[in-house]
Amino acid sequence: MPKLGRHxxxxxxxxxxxxxxxxxICSLLGSTALQLRIIVPGWIALAAPxxxxxxxxxxxxxxxxxxxxxxxxxxxxxxxxxxxxxxxFAFVGNFSPAGYKIGSVVxxxxxxxxxxxxxxxxxxxxxLMHRHARRLVxxxxxxxxxTWTVSVGLLVVSxxxxxxxxxxxxxxxxxxxxxxIVLDTVRADHMSCYGCPRKTTPNxxxxxxxxxxxxNVMSPSPWTLPSHASFFTGLPSSGHRCNNVRMFLxxxxxxxxxxxxxxxxxxxxxxxxxGITREKGFAQGFxxxxxxxxxxxxKWPLHGVDNRAEMDAKxxxxxxxxxxxxxxxxxxxxxxxxxxxLNYYEPHIxxxxxxxxxxxxxxxxxxxxxxxDQYKSWYNHILQGEDTLSTQDIMELEALYDDExxxxxxxxxxxxxxxxxxxxxxxxxxxxxxxxGEHFGEHHLMEHQxxxxxxxxxxxxxxxYRDRFPAGNSNMLVQSHDIYPTILELVGVRWKRLPLxxxxxxxxxxxxxxxxxxxxxxxxxxxxxxxxxxxDQEGVVSESSMSERLPAFFMRDLKAFQTGxxxxxxxxxxESELYDIVKDPAELxxxxxxxxxxxxxxxxxxxxxxxxxxxxNPSFLETDADRKLSDTEIETMRGLGYIR
Numbered sequence: 001m002p003k004l005g006r007h008x009x010x011x012x013x014x015x016x017x018x019x020x021x022x023x024x025i026c027s028l029l030g031s032t033a034l035q036l037r038i039i040v041p042g043w044i045a046l047a048a049p050x051x052x053x054x055x056x057x058x059x060x061x062x063x064x065x066x067x068x069x070x071x072x073x074x075x076x077x078x079x080x081x082x083x084x085x086x087x088x089f090a091f092v093g094n095f096s097p098a099g100y101k102i103g104s105v106v107x108x109x110x111x112x113x114x115x116x117x118x119x120x121x122x123x124x125x126x127x128l129m130h131r132h133a134r135r136l137v138x139x140x141x142x143x144x145x146x147t148w149t150v151s152v153g154l155l156v157v158s159x160x161x162x163x164x165x166x167x168x169x170x171x172x173x174x175x176x177x178x179x180x181i182v183l184d185t186v187r188a189d190h191m192s193c194y195g196c197p198r199k200t201t202p203n204x205x206x207x208x209x210x211x212x213x214x215x216n217v218m219s220p221s222p223w224t225l226p227s228h229a230s231f232f233t234g235l236p237s238s239g240h241r242c243n244n245v246r247m248f249l250x251x252x253x254x255x256x257x258x259x260x261x262x263x264x265x266x267x268x269x270x271x272x273x274x275g276i277t278r279e280k281g282f283a284q285g286f287x288x289x290x291x292x293x294x295x296x297x298x299k300w301p302l303h304g305v306d307n308r309a310e311m312d313a314k315x316x317x318x319x320x321x322x323x324x325x326x327x328x329x330x331x332x333x334x335x336x337x338x339x340x341x342l343n344y345y346e347p348h349i350x351x352x353x354x355x356x357x358x359x360x361x362x363x364x365x366x367x368x369x370x371x372x373d374q375y376k377s378w379y380n381h382i383l384q385g386e387d388t389l390s391t392q393d394i395m396e397l398e399a400l401y402d403d404e405x406x407x408x409x410x411x412x413x414x415x416x417x418x419x420x421x422x423x424x425x426x427x428x429x430x431x432x433x434x435x436x437g438e439h440f441g442e443h444h445l446m447e448h449q450x451x452x453x454x455x456x457x458x459x460x461x462x463x464x465y466r467d468r469f470p471a472g473n474s475n476m477l478v479q480s481h482d483i484y485p486t487i488l489e490l491v492g493v494r495w496k497r498l499p500l501x502x503x504x505x506x507x508x509x510x511x512x513x514x515x516x517x518x519x520x521x522x523x524x525x526x527x528x529x530x531x532x533x534x535x536d537q538e539g540v541v542s543e544s545s546m547s548e549r550l551p552a553f554f555m556r557d558l559k560a561f562q563t564g565x566x567x568x569x570x571x572x573x574x575e576s577e578l579y580d581i582v583k584d585p586a587e588l589x590x591x592x593x594x595x596x597x598x599x600x601x602x603x604x605x606x607x608x609x610x611x612x613x614x615x616x617n618p619s620f621l622e623t624d625a626d627r628k629l630s631d632t633e634i635e636t637m638r639g640l641g642y643i644r
Contacts, residue, residue, distance in 0.1 A: 009056075175491050176465055177428040178260070178339045179419070180483065181412060182231070184224065184273050185348040185448065186405055187437030188217065188460040190398075198360055200405045203413030204432060204462065211430070211464030213473050214506075218517040218562055219436050219480050222448050222456035225249075226520070227435035227480070228276050228343075232256045232284075234484030237520040238613055239500035242281075244522040249281035254495060256484055257285025260339040263493045268327050268338065272316030272345040286341070288327060292319040293345065315354050316345045317411040324415070328422065337491070342415065344408040347438070349447050350374040351400035357407040361399035369400060378446040383554065394441045401438065429465040429490060433480045442586065450553065452519050452560035452569050453587050465490065468507065477515050477562060482506050499612040516605050517562040523555060523572075561606055568592075568602045578602070 188194040191201045193208040194215070220230040221237050229235070229242035232255040242249045249255075257267045269282075269289040276282045276291070283289035293316045320342065332338065346353065352370050353361070374397075381388045389397075412432070419425040437456045439445040448456050459480055463469045468490065485505040488495050502518060504510070557572040565582040578592040578599055592599055 175263075175265075175337045177337050177424055178265070178487055178491065179415070179428050179430045180231070180339075180341045180487075181415070181430075181432045182228070182341075182343045183347065183405070183408055183412075183432065183434045183460070184343055184345045185436060185438050186408075186434040186460065187455055188215075188434070188458050190402060190405055191460055193462075194460060196402075198402055200360075200402050201409040203409050203416065207412075207416065207430065207432070207464060208462050210471050211462050212469035212471065214461040214463075214476075214478050215473055216475050216477050217433070217459050217461040217480055218477065218519060218560075219434070219457045219459045220519055222436045222452060222519070222521055224273060224275055224435050225280070228282060230481035231433075231435075231483060232282070234481055234501045234503040235498070236481075236500070236502050236518050237522075239498070243520075247280065249284070251281060251284055255284045256487060257339060257341070259285070259488060259493050259495055260491070261285045261287065263491070264336060265339045265491075266331075266333055266336050267341075268331070269341040270320045270323050270327075271341075271343040272320045273343050273348065274345075276343065288331060290323050292323050315407075317408060320344075321411065321414060325418075328418065332422075334422075344411060346408050347401060347404040349378070349438075351397055351404055353400060353403035353407050357410070358403055359406055360402045361396065365396045365399060369396065382445050382450070389441070389446065391441070394446075398440050401440075426466065429468075429487065430463070431483055431487075432460065432462040433483065434459040435480075450521075452521055452558045454567075454581060454585060457519050457560065463506070476509060477517050477564070478506060478509075479503065479517055502609070514563045516609055517560075518609065519560040521558040523557050561602055561609075563602070563605065566598055566602070568599065568606075570606075 190196050190198075191204065192199045193201055193205040193213060199205075219227055221227045221243075223244075225247055226237045226240070226243050229240045229249045230237065232249065233240050233253045234256075235253070237243055240249060240253060257269065261267045267286045267288075269286040271277075271282075271289075271291045272293045274291045274293050278289055278291075324340075324342070350369075351374070353366075355366065358366055377388050416425065416430075419428055419430075436448050437454075437459060438448050439451070439453075439455050442455050443451060443453055445451055445453075461478065461480055461483075463483075463486070479502070482503050482505070484501075484503050485495075485497075486507055487493075489505045489507055502516075504515070552573055555573075556575075558569060560567060560569045562568075562581070565580055567579050567581050567587075569577040569579075576592045576599070577587070577590045578595060579587045579589065580591065581587065
């Protein structure tokens, strides 16, 4: 027994050293201050004792092999030793919250059963007098232990390799609540925390001061439906296919709410944009999903409503907050984490802010634009080439737009106060972003169709949760639907990455390689989005007749790609544009023919990105591609401005 003790002590010491050194090596490979300061101590606290115990068991097993002359038994014991290392290495490589909890249980269970098996093996072998019987029992028990360990090891390793990429987390922390706020149609440069000279977002500014603010954020789409589909699936538009042709999210994907609900979260969604509805597939996974403004025609301010009290009471955010407070009062369970999704519609066209919130527009401007059919003015301006909007008109519209943003900011402040009152503020991952931006005369465009220029794609992204997102700014290129893996990894929900998912976990960004940001736009269905005077005798407008009426600029699909400071836009008609968006943020100098090397490099990256899509023909496209919008959905889209 003294020899056995020495073997176990040596093994324990070596295991202890390995349990300290390996986390440090793993951390240095991804070297971040957050890991070294917070994560590594947690890894060591768990890995050191686990490796120490494993080392002692391995030492005992190695000593046992010397006493076993049967070569099969020796082979099994050596295999058992290797599997111990595989299980432990797999556990150290699994840094997700769920993996942390499940992995710790697996490792401790393996250690206990392994130790018990070894003790039983030693006792029985001592009790049996005959050498042949002793060898037989040793072989049987070693084989059983090895088989069980191999099974567990393969389960852990395969789960880690196939289900999710590694991430980091605070040791032993509880699952946080998740609050996802989408500011509809808000471009980043109109928020004061992103440099807008007007103090448009004081409440969000205060949050941003203690959160992490991403300054180089690219939206996957220039309009609402595909952007939200990307938020909920982590897929680009070509992956989920929710676009101008298919205006709904298919139920074949694992949405963010579905995964969180399966993990025990209470899920609630409230949208004041009645375009992202249950009927369009956006309620998947939500225990409660409401669009309280769906019974309001979005163009109602243009119909001559004179009662300002009625206008203020019918604000979309107010109606949504009524439902939110009702949920907190009746359905919220404090003993369970929640996932809460909010969409604020106000900054969307038309710009008619509540009258008591006017800060940047005058009363005269408010009254002028409240009674004008803003949609028709914009579409005449951009589609028919009529300069119906002067520079002064556009400045007035921007002032009203900023007033809408300021109003929404006040409502965001109300939600943050509600979190504080319910003692959820510090325990909630708070995310604020936007689905897309807005044109104000750039490239002779208004609102958010027909282009993939920066006014539509540069959106805000602010994330706060304790010190997981340290206060400060980041200029690395991210995409707004990176929130999908970031949320799942932080809260410890296992998910299987699809080849088409181009999202990245912002908790553990890979700075070693340049990223290719992607945005996509499918042309508008002109048969629905036209003016009455363009209809033929049968009341329809064909694609061919529209191509005769409109410039080719409006009859094309678009894809935008960004890496570093360079951005390329490709159209379905073969045109290509290349811009240095740092030196030329207005995208006025097309460098495509002046920088052929950069254009060629883009082509290579685009080809590599497109490879997983080759042969991609999901089954839902075969059955649902021709799904028709209902009369209610058509009226809703008409009210949103997407259908005339």
